[in-house]
Amino acid sequence: MATRDSLDFKVGVEEEEEEGTPSPSSISPPSSPLSYFDRDRHVAFFEMLYDLMPYHYQSQEINRLTLAFFTVSGLHLLQALDRVDKDRVANWVLSFQAHPRSRAELKNGQFYGFHGSRTSQFPPNENGVSVHNAGHLASTYCALAILKTVGFNLLTIDKESILISMRNLQQPDGSFMPLHVGAETDLRFVYCAAAICFMLEDWSGMDKEKAKDYILSCQSYDGGFGLMPGLESHGGGTYCAVASLRLMGYIEDNLLSKNATSFVVNVPLLLDWCMQRQAIDGGFQGRANKYSDTCYAFWVGAVLKILGGYKLIDKIALRRFLLTCQYEFGGFSKYPRELPDLYHSYYGFTAFSLLEEPGLNPLCAELGMTDLAALDRSKVASLHLHNLWLVQVSYLLTVKENDTKAFVWGKVPITATKASMKSMVVAWYKALTPGVIGLYRICGGDEKKKNIGEHIGSDDDDEQRVMGQPCLVVRGN
Amino acid sequence: MESSEDDGGEPLSRLAEWRDVTPLPQDDGPNPVAPIAYKEEFRETMDYFRAIYKADERSPRALRLTRRAIHLNPGNYTVWHFRRLVLEPLNSDLDEELDFIQRIANSNSKNYQLWHHRRWVVERLGTNVRAKELHLIKSILSLDAKNYHAWSHRQWVLQALGGWEDELDYCQQLLEEDIFNNSAWNQRYFVVTRSPFLGGLTAMRASEVRYTVEAILANPNNECPWRYLRGLYKDDIESLVNNHEISSVCLKPCQEFRDAVVALWTSDSLPLDPDLATAICGILEHVDSMRASYWIWRKNKLPVAA
Numbered sequence: 001m002a003t004r005d006s007l008d009f010k011v012g013v014e015e016e017e018e019e020g021t022p023s024p025s026s027i028s029p030p031s032s033p034l035s036y037f038d039r040d041r042h043v044a045f046f047e048m049l050y051d052l053m054p055y056h057y058q059s060q061e062i063n064r065l066t067l068a069f070f071t072v073s074g075l076h077l078l079q080a081l082d083r084v085d086k087d088r089v090a091n092w093v094l095s096f097q098a099h100p101r102s103r104a105e106l107k108n109g110q111f112y113g114f115h116g117s118r119t120s121q122f123p124p125n126e127n128g129v130s131v132h133n134a135g136h137l138a139s140t141y142c143a144l145a146i147l148k149t150v151g152f153n154l155l156t157i158d159k160e161s162i163l164i165s166m167r168n169l170q171q172p173d174g175s176f177m178p179l180h181v182g183a184e185t186d187l188r189f190v191y192c193a194a195a196i197c198f199m200l201e202d203w204s205g206m207d208k209e210k211a212k213d214y215i216l217s218c219q220s221y222d223g224g225f226g227l228m229p230g231l232e233s234h235g236g237g238t239y240c241a242v243a244s245l246r247l248m249g250y251i252e253d254n255l256l257s258k259n260a261t262s263f264v265v266n267v268p269l270l271l272d273w274c275m276q277r278q279a280i281d282g283g284f285q286g287r288a289n290k291y292s293d294t295c296y297a298f299w300v301g302a303v304l305k306i307l308g309g310y311k312l313i314d315k316i317a318l319r320r321f322l323l324t325c326q327y328e329f330g331g332f333s334k335y336p337r338e339l340p341d342l343y344h345s346y347y348g349f350t351a352f353s354l355l356e357e358p359g360l361n362p363l364c365a366e367l368g369m370t371d372l373a374a375l376d377r378s379k380v381a382s383l384h385l386h387n388l389w390l391v392q393v394s395y396l397l398t399v400k401e402n403d404t405k406a407f408v409w410g411k412v413p414i415t416a417t418k419a420s421m422k423s424m425v426v427a428w429y430k431a432l433t434p435g436v437i438g439l440y441r442i443c444g445g446d447e448k449k450k451n452i453g454e455h456i457g458s459d460d461d462d463e464q465r466v467m468g469q470p471c472l473v474v475r476g477n
Numbered sequence: 478m479e480s481s482e483d484d485g486g487e488p489l490s491r492l493a494e495w496r497d498v499t500p501l502p503q504d505d506g507p508n509p510v511a512p513i514a515y516k517e518e519f520r521e522t523m524d525y526f527r528a529i530y531k532a533d534e535r536s537p538r539a540l541r542l543t544r545r546a547i548h549l550n551p552g553n554y555t556v557w558h559f560r561r562l563v564l565e566p567l568n569s570d571l572d573e574e575l576d577f578i579q580r581i582a583n584s585n586s587k588n589y590q591l592w593h594h595r596r597w598v599v600e601r602l603g604t605n606v607r608a609k610e611l612h613l614i615k616s617i618l619s620l621d622a623k624n625y626h627a628w629s630h631r632q633w634v635l636q637a638l639g640g641w642e643d644e645l646d647y648c649q650q651l652l653e654e655d656i657f658n659n660s661a662w663n664q665r666y667f668v669v670t671r672s673p674f675l676g677g678l679t680a681m682r683a684s685e686v687r688y689t690v691e692a693i694l695a696n697p698n699n700e701c702p703w704r705y706l707r708g709l710y711k712d713d714i715e716s717l718v719n720n721h722e723i724s725s726v727c728l729k730p731c732q733e734f735r736d737a738v739v740a741l742w743t744s745d746s747l748p749l750d751p752d753l754a755t756a757i758c759g760i761l762e763h764v765d766s767m768r769a770s771y772w773i774w775r776k777n778k779l780p781v782a783a
Contacts, residue, residue: 055515055516
């Protein structure tokens with residue numbers, strides 16, 4: 001029986017998958033696509049999967065946390081997170097964490113992250129020894145991502161165990177193994193490691209320089225990145241490379257708009273490679289001369305977003321292609337007019353989020369989940385809305401602590417009218433943990449700081465950071 | 478010695494052999510997210526697997542059980558890992574193991590765990606299996622010439638065990654079958670730059686340029702040879718720019734394009750810019766309209782002509 005290619009984890013950079021796409025029904029797809037993004041159907045589809053996944057997914061049991069991530073984060077993207085019992089989800093996810101008995105165990109070579117499923121998790125034996133610990137980098141990434149999505153405060157988990165033991169997984173060439181018992185090492189797991197450190201706000205879990213060197217060695221002669229050095233450039237590999245470099249701070253935000261050159265990566269070649277991945281049918285391909293596939297609208301689209309080049313693509317053509325992959329009863333398929341699956345549905349949603357489809361939450365491109373989830377809400381205090389120029393937060397740049405006050409910086413694009421901006425921010429703030437005290441808009445260039453309602457005092461550092469770009473500063477306790 | 482087929486799908490609970498084992502059910506925990514509606518065969522097999530794994534029983538029947546579990550769940554890295562643990566003490570015939578993997582690969586040729594397992598086996602068998610391995614990968618590529626896993630494995634075999642001698646010919650053959658196969662172009666680059674038999678990129682450049690230019694002229698709309706050509710001059714753009722053979726190739730199709738576009742140029746648009754780079758961006762805006770924004774952006778980035 002031809003089984004579906006297994007998803008190791010969220011960043012499932014498998015290539016074209018076999019026949020036998022799992023689906024809850026065998027109804028054949030409609031002949032002509034809808035002309036709009038059918039949000040309600042997608043919500044219903046994902047709600048169903050969140051409650052129960054059909055047996056077709058049993059071959060992916062080992063990646064339960066990944067499947068859970070797709071459903072929960074997918075619902076968040078669709079602005080339907082209210083369907084999810086956040087506390088229950090958080091508790092369930094936390095139950096997958098591998099715990100060492102003592103700090104000494106952290107150097108025994110095992111990885112004390114999260115298991116991907118109960119299949120790889122066993123209660124300790126009579127001596128309290130967990131001989132079967134199989135913490136997995138990708139599962140850990142998914143676990144943390146789910147926890148952030150449901151608003152769980154990551155500061156309360158045992159991050160030290162994760163980070164210290166994660167170093168056991170890094171190889172001499174800078175790459176990462178996903179499991180301590182050994183498995184393939186490639187860019188996917190470098191990405192997971194970087195994302196884990198980023199979410200935990202602690203880079204002690206990896207040697208960034210070595211990881212960077214490994215990533216660079218994966219850049220192909222044509223500008224894209226392969227999954228390992230020497231391999232063909234690939235959309236998923238390129239995403240892992242660029243997103244990791246961005247998370248680690250080796251490439252700055254919105255590189256292309258700033259006329260900045262990267263000394264690290266051959267950016268013009270990379271950009272040209274990415275641009276060429278949009279095929280004649282409007283969709284994105286993962287490699288040259290291959291068919292367009294829904295998910296590469298994310299993998300490659302997100303790279304362009306990170307670089308600041310997303311505006312250069314043909315969005316109309318892309319949208320048209322993606323709609324041919326939209327299934328009548330919810331979800332997205334890999335290719336046009338096929339049956340949907342969880343993975344391509346999720347990346348269909350992220351692709352539409354990048355296209356700024358109304359009704360979807362904005363995306364944090366380098367983490368592959370919503371901006372809101374990526375934001376560190378524990379640092380955000382109570383909020384007062386004032387008369388401001390409001391914009392959508394794109395993503396969290398940095399958190400700076402100054403005594404008891406923490407500043408959250410977001411980079412924001414300016415939208416059209418004051419009224420629409422205001423309503424967007426109202427919606428955004430509703431989702432935030434109460435506690436934000438004040439809002440500011442700082443304009444780059446000639447305008448001075450606009451102090452709206454709260455005074456934070458001058459801070460040269462703040463000015464430096466935001467020079468040249470408008471941004472939203474949220475001040476918290 | 479493992480039987481060639483598992484127990485015919487007979488429920489384990491009905492088999493005498495497993496009578497002494499209490500299957501260990503999965504504890505999904507309270508309020509599981511996205512629970513899966515497992516089929517009975519799957520659930521039962523994994524329950525027995527959990528029991529054996531927990532007990533760390535490394536026996537022939539454990540080996541057979543992993544086979545059964547792998548058939549149902551080839552992505553389960555725990556099962557593969559345990560199979561490796563069992564293979565060692567049983568002194569199993571690793572050549573047979575290669576055959577086993579091969580059979581699973583028929584319907585799972587894009588499964589990471591399978592390929593990793595294969596690598597593990599090959600590492601233990603060494604250069605003796607090199608030829609067989611390269612041959613096997615060829616047969617998988619003959620079904621899907623772009624299978625990323627197969628290519629990855631092939632590159633690993635070459636680097637770990639050698640066998641480079643015929644690789645350039647193999648690339649040649651694949652490109653003759655499909656000049657649009659980017660995987661084959663990539664492999665060609667891999668061989669040209671890394672094969673201990675070929676002398677490296679600089680030594681190979683002249684002949685590779687000839688080959689690539691031919692490919693371009695045959696199919697100028699094929700992205701691969703253009704990228705490859707650029708790649709041949711990776712750290713030496715000067716030489717690329719000064720190579721007359723290449724500039725004539727680049728300008729030849731361009732001139733034809735240009736003539737055609739000029740003929741189609743509407744009278745109320747700006748005349749073609751004398752600066753070649755700017756003119757080309759201008760043409761591409763129209764001819765490659767999907768990337769119009771990109772070409773405009775690139776035009777604006779061009780250094781202003783003196």
